[in-house]
Amino acid sequence: MSLKPNSLIAVTILSCGIAIAGSAFYLSQDDAQSIVLKNTSAIELQIAEQNIVVPHQDIYPLAPEKINALVHGTDEHDTRGQTSNLKQAQAVPLLLPSSLLGSTLPLTLDVSESGELIINKKIQHLFDFYLSAMGEESLDIIVTRIKHSLTSQLVDPALTQGVEILTGYLQYLNEVSAIKQQFEQNIDPNNTGEYALENVIQVREMVLDARASYLDGDVIDAFFGQADEYEDYMLSLAMINKNNELDTAEKQSAKAELDAAAPEWLLAQQRNANQLNKYRDQYKTLQEQGASQTELQDFTQQSFSPEVADRLAILDEKRLQWQVKLGEYREQFAVITARAIDNNDSDSEQQQLEITQLRKVYFTPQEIKRVRALDSIDSASTSAIHNTDTTAL
Template sequence: MSLKPNALLVVTVLFCGIAIVGGTLFLSEGDANSIAIEPAPTLEPHQDIYPLSTEKINALVNVTRESSAQERDSQPVQVIPLLLPSSLLGSTLPLTLDVNESGELIINKKIQHLFDFYLSAMGEESLDIIVTRIKHSLTSQLVDPALTQSVDILTGYLQYLNEVSAIKQQFEQDIDPENIGEYALENVIQVREMVLDARASYLDSNVIDAFFGQADEYEDYMLSLAMINKNNELDTAEKQSAKAELDAAAPAWLLAQQRNANQLNTYRDQYKTLQEQGASQTELQDFTQQSFSPEVADRLATLDEKRQQWQVKLDEYREQLAVITARATYNNNDNDSDSEQQQLEITQLRKVYFTPQEIKRVSALDGITTTAL
């Protein structure tokens, strides 16, 4: 049996883009409904069924702090595997958290990075093991009052992610998988408001600002821009005026990021044109050096080389994948055993070509490709 498209993939990807922690929503200026995302950790099924109850989340994090000595002695000890899960092997460990002179935890993005580092292994490890890893990291570097603060934040953070899982399920159940169509901007805004409410329910305002402040500024800007583009009551001149007012109120860092992105997009368009015109590698390198500072040019050259290597590897994988799927289509095998065999072959093929982290990316790309068929 060939790979089947997932009718809910578009909705799921869209939802994750605005709801999952650390994710950023990008709405292109030309299309109010165009969305691209950066993946980020969420609570996905391993052994438990998500979303979990509030009590279950609290028990996972706070059992050793709130239980009596007798209760703690009667509970099984959660043993942390010696090695990190395969997707985290070789990754840079989170930075040490900051504490002020009074021993209180300094609330900043480092805390979220630590949580997300271990939560990104959901699916490879159960949530209880991941929570144990996070708590071990906290207790190895913090003492009270910072330790208690960090555990409280962890509890709220997990409750928030759990609530996001519930919101996701709700929206998936309300959507007709046979008639998804384009997801309206109003739905995007509605989901985002629910996510913001979930944050406020479980996290203090200073934690929300540290974890999501800059991403929220970006999302507010891009949603406002999308609403301007979508407003059919405004003519071209009025839209330009509205965008100018939006830019005037936008944070300086965001405008600088936009300018850099526009400069990079222009460079890429010109670079592609030169390639199509048959420019030599030396000419392309000269163009890059002329367009940027030496440091940026060197980074771009390294990035281009990595992209080329990735594309070669991806093309080879795609050729082998096509053989597997074509064979199943030719044989017209739709029974469960043949389907399992095909999936096993695809899994083994991915392991040959990609690292565990790359496999996650390729799996997502394969899903998007089949949905588009």
Template sequence: MNQKRFAVLAGLPLIFGAVGWWLMPGPVKTGPEPVSSVVEQGHQQPAVTSGSSGSALVPDNVNHPALPRDERVSDIEVGGQVRLDMNGNLVLDRQLRRYLDFFIGLTGGASYYETLKARLASELKAQDLPPEIQRQVLAILDDYLSYRKAAEAMASNEHHSVDDVRQALGQIHDLRREHLGPDVAEGFFGEEERRLQVMLDRQKILNDESLTDSERDRALAQLDQLLPEYSVELRRRSRTVVETAMQVQQLREQGASEAEVRELRLQAYGAEATERLAKLDQQRNQWQNRLGEYRQQKALIDNNEGLAPADRQAAVEALRERIFTEEHERRRIRALERTAGMDS
């Protein structure tokens, strides 16, 4: 097997992961919006926003039905939005899908789906959405839950070749339209499906040993024309980020100065992004310094045989309070300790 063919087959799990990662219920995402999502949102049709994006999960003056994972996201914004177009119609887009996914993620499983429906009804009512829109969103939720249940079995199938993945993508495409209808399925997944199809077509071209290098380059260039302009730009930016990060790592391993690192980033990203990266580097260095100090002093406490277990634990807690002044930092260090087995 030649090197190109091996690279293609090795990448198949990643491709199918892109097709079906969202099928199985998982933890609620609390990180920043991916770059791809930010870019895509900039190209959505104009709409009148009516949703929870930008607000706390549970407003102080509203008592919503509780879901098992509420506490995990009590201090973050709701993912996604319920949006209306200029005519007052519900916008069927990825923002609505993300909104439903957010609340589904709070359930922890199908046994809480009835509570989920009551919770979503309360959320929609609190947003003062028109009654018909509320009913429509709840009906879509029913269809979406039905689709997710049907898709779970499909996500567990094994896929060993490009043709297997292509067939699975076709099955998922049909399953979505069977459960959600063509309009909702297209709004929720249409652009994603087209991008994945282009990915598979690229794999087929790369794996075609009958093509010369020039023929392969032309075929790939023609295929890229099927992608939206922002997807091509996103691919270019992603490649730049990866290449620049590797160059930065190499510079630092070679003992280069931070001025040299800054110059490289300026050429790749521009001044604004370079400043953000410099601040991020500084924050990471400060965190590592505090983490090193904490671990050193904690080791002294752990090795102090004169302390009773309760006194030792109290001393560690006091150390955390002193070095990590923010609660989210203390949660982070406790999680690190559980993972690394650092706790005494």
């Protein structure tokens, strides 16, 4: 099967989830906590899954035995690793990597009265917190940090459960890395049409199969339940919109049936998104008509409750500041990459060091995660355009 270049962007999104774990797709924490979320196009569906990518000690994806050995501290050919090994003293670096410094540490995991681990999002947040530093630290150090966190707060049977979930989660992420690699290798640079919805659906199905292979149902529900509901809804909506066999009235009827079956939280999110989009359009129109800042503020106050209006004002200011920072960063980023290309030294350790230092100048540790994800997608998009241009020559 061949994928179109823009499909590579969708597949590349699969590798960026860790950078944005716990929040809406490419939205800041403040965005996610506000009442409003923008409508998301099909390619931006939150089918973003984490990808294991670290410095070049190993070739990724890893063999499943290697993952088991990392977690259980056994030889990768020895399948008899016991949870008790985790109790042994292990060297855990005292200083967190720079991207995690100043971040809020994961919440303590929940345990039932009988000592069983309560399966909820806290477990995934703990794993993703440390995995978000992938690239700064090797996978074995990150796994050591996670194991240390587990052993410091859990005892059996909760500890055994936590270790089993960690093993399955890493195996799952490793499998997603293989899926991404498979799709990248099958890219057809001569096929430059619009990305195909069926490719997105195929990737998602493969991700779901990998998930079911390594994680129990209660873990899948806790980690991905709400995201799956959102993805199902958005993919169904995209399929309705794309179905040329339906006329306008039939599409409206199909959408009404879809909404009738959708969970209330998702419909509320959609209503909020529609309200915001309408507000944004009207706000932009007022700006283009020369409205004063006072008039714009009055319009915001009239459109929302005082609390929401205040949050929107703060959010707009933060977005403006973010765009200014991002613009300045992009200019200097382009200088670094252009210099490396001129010196035939792209992707060198020196270039990566300069980029890392540049990010630290402009962004907080949490913002750096977001910038990495954006840079990754921008790189994939540029590569697709380059392939298209060279094919046309």
